[in-house]
Amino acid sequence: MAAAAAAAPVPEAWPELELAERERRRELLLTGPGLEQRVRAAGGRLPPRLFTLPLLHYLEVSGCGSLREPGPGLAQGLPQLHSLVLRRNALGPGLSPELGPLPALRVLDLSGNALEALPPGQGLGPAEPPGLPQLQSLNLSGNRLRELPADLARCAPRLQTLNLTGNRLDSFPAALFRPGALPLLSELAAADNCLRELSPDIAHLASLKTLDLSNNQLSEVPAELADCPKLKEVNFRGNKLTDRRLEKMVRGCQTRSILEYLRAGGRGGGRGGGKAHGPEKEEARRRRRERRRRESGEAEDEEVGDAGRMLLRVLHVSESPAPLTVRVSPTVRDVRPFIVGAIVRGLDLQTGNALRRLLTSQTKLHEELCEKRTAATIATHDLRAVRGPLLYDTRPPQDLKIVPLGRREVKAKDLVRQLQLEAEEHRKQKKRQNVSGLHRYLHLLDGKESYPCLVDADGDVISFPPITNSEKTKIKKTTSDLFLEVTSATSLQICKEIMDALVLKMAEISKYTLENKEDGSVSDTEADALSGQLPEPSANASADKAGNASLVVEQVRVVDEEGHLRVVYPSKTDLGFAAPHVTVIR
Structure with a gap:
């Protein structure tokens, strides 16, 4: 008996779950070297106890080579889940049982696994009723998928971003491009697959802005692609097109x-075989495009006079006397890979x-578009204190030093412990479970072996996303020029969209300030209390002779270690918002 008792397996401890349950946490991250052994002991699944935390909004389990399936109980046990990140594991060949229904889920990241197919019962969830009715972002990149579920659009009808890069797809399901199937889809990435054709029905994606089908086996591009009313960026490099x-x-x-060439009847494939259309067909196409614009809410409003508009003047890198560049280290890839400046x-x-309005707006962006900083994080700096070029890098917690806003220099690991x-x-004093300020974002660093940071030319860390900025570049009331950064672990497109929203908000606040002179202002001390991470801009707006308020938005280049361009913002596809009182001059 004693020998048998001694030989009995000891249940693996899950202190993270105990802590999350005790503190009624809404976010949980499981990663690190000890995770793989515990998941293996649980049969390659997540522990059932995890699914007894119904308050969870954010769950991430990453880098676990022994995780083959989530396990039963996820959908029933986590009904309030907003974000589910299961990347760089060993999920596959299917999902058993299927993930859904998850009625509140907005972000699903299954990238870097071993998924081969997602058939009914082993996929994302049911189609009727929709298993993922609120899903906005789906990342299936880096798997082994040979086909997509035919009912994907019915399962996730509100999808906005779909990343299929690096799979083995040879076609898209016809239902994906059915009229009205995915009315909100704005970004479709399917590079590095085996796609042989693109259906003309892609024109039914009324909200499509970005399409990346590079490095496939396409021989033709349908002329109907030019009918997508919002399309601003396409990538077909690495295909063998018959039209030279x-x-x-x-x-x-x-x-x-490219779109004008297709629209004129170029031999991209499909209509006309290179011959120009007659006037009747061209007029019919024009009417179709106008109808789609109206259906997608993009019908042009009546022209608004230029008088009283806010002018955003884009200053290109080539026009700047001292352009700012951000170099990205390859080590950020597995931590927080995306940055836009x-x-x-x-x-x-x-x-x-005005200062209080901007801080309030930034907080609102963090809560909503940034999904409480789980999707992205904003940081603003006084440009006069920023010494470029900048390096976006990672450092171990014990080596990363920063002077946080309102504090003395501290190591990142000590700062996190203090917070x-x-x-x-704070919980004890307020006698409640929730916490406020930047304390709410500490869970995003749980289990990380390295932390992301932005380093200036002096070697000083000026930003530690998603936690804090440096006192060195803190914005004061006298600040007039700002460096903005948006970082994300999810998507480059999310960074751009949030940067667009931030710039637009600055333009609106500046215009309001110019037109409505007010008494009183926020002190630097008050600004610290309001901002948490986000520092506060202020200074002198300008107006042209016609009375239009004017701001300059200067491009910032982000390059890789070899100096190759990764992204420049704002590009010609950015700042495309339809704001009636803001004009962008490029």
Whole structure:
């Protein structure tokens, strides 16, 4: 008996689950070297106890080579889940049981697994009623998928971003492009697959803005692609197109030129075989495009006079006397890989309550578009204190040093520990479970062996996303020029969309300040209390002779270690918002 008792397996401990249950946490991250052994002991599944935490909004389990399936109980046990990140595991060949229904899920990341198919019962969820009715972002990149579920659009009808890069797909299901199937889909990435054809029905994606089908086996591009009313960026490089002229254009021309060529009847495939359409067909196509614009809410409003508009003048890198560059280290790939930067000059946030309005707007962006910083994080800096070029890198917690806003220099690991203690004390004082301020984002670093950071030319860390900025680049009331950064572990497109929203908000606040002079302003001390991470801009806006308020948005280049361009913001496809009182001058 004693020997048998001694030989009995000891249940694996899950202290993270105990802590999450005790503190009624809404976010949980499981990663690190000890995770693989515990999951293996659980049969290659997540522990059943995890599915007894119904308050969870965010769950991430990453880098676990022994995780083959989530396990039963996820859908029933986590009904409030907003974000589910299961990347770089060993999920596959299917999902058993299927994930859904998850009625509140908005972000699903299954990238870097071993998924081969997602058939009914072993996929994302049921189609009727929709298993993922609120899903906005789906990342299936880096798997082994040979086909997509035919009912994907019915399962996730509100999908906005779909990443299929690096699979083995040879076609899209016809139902994906059925009229009205995915009315909100704005980004479709399916590079590095085996796609042989693209259906003309892709024109039914009324909200499509970005299409990446590079490095496939396409021989033709349907002319109907030019009918997508919002399409601004396409990538067909690495395909063997039969139309030699189009082949050259996709390697070196802008999207507008490619679409105009297709619209004029170029031999991209489909209508006309290279012959120009007659006036009747061209007029019919024009009417179709107008109808789609109306259906997608993009019908042009009546022209608004230029007087009283806010002017955003884009300053290109080639026009800047001292352009700012951000170099990205390859080590950020597995931590927080995406970053977009921009410079805004000429803000007046010293007058009235403009500073408070901006801080409130940034907080709202963090809560909503940034999904409480789980999707992305905003940081703003006083440009005068920023010494470029900048390096976006990672460092171990014990090596990363920063002077946080309102604090002395500290190592990242000690700062996180201090904030955890403050959060616990805050809970006790307020006698409630939730915490406020940047304490709410500490869970995003749980289990990370390295932390992301932005380093200036002096070697000083000026940003530690998603936690804090540095006191060195803190924005004061006298600040007029700002460096903005948006980082994300999810998507480059999310970074761009949030940067668009931030710049638009700055423009609106600056215009309001110019037109409504107010008394009173926010002090630097008050700004610290309001901002948490986000510092506060302020300074002197300008107006042209016609009375239009004006800001300058200067491009910032993000390059890789060899100096190759990764992204520049704002590009020609950015700042495309339809704001009636804002005009972008490029």
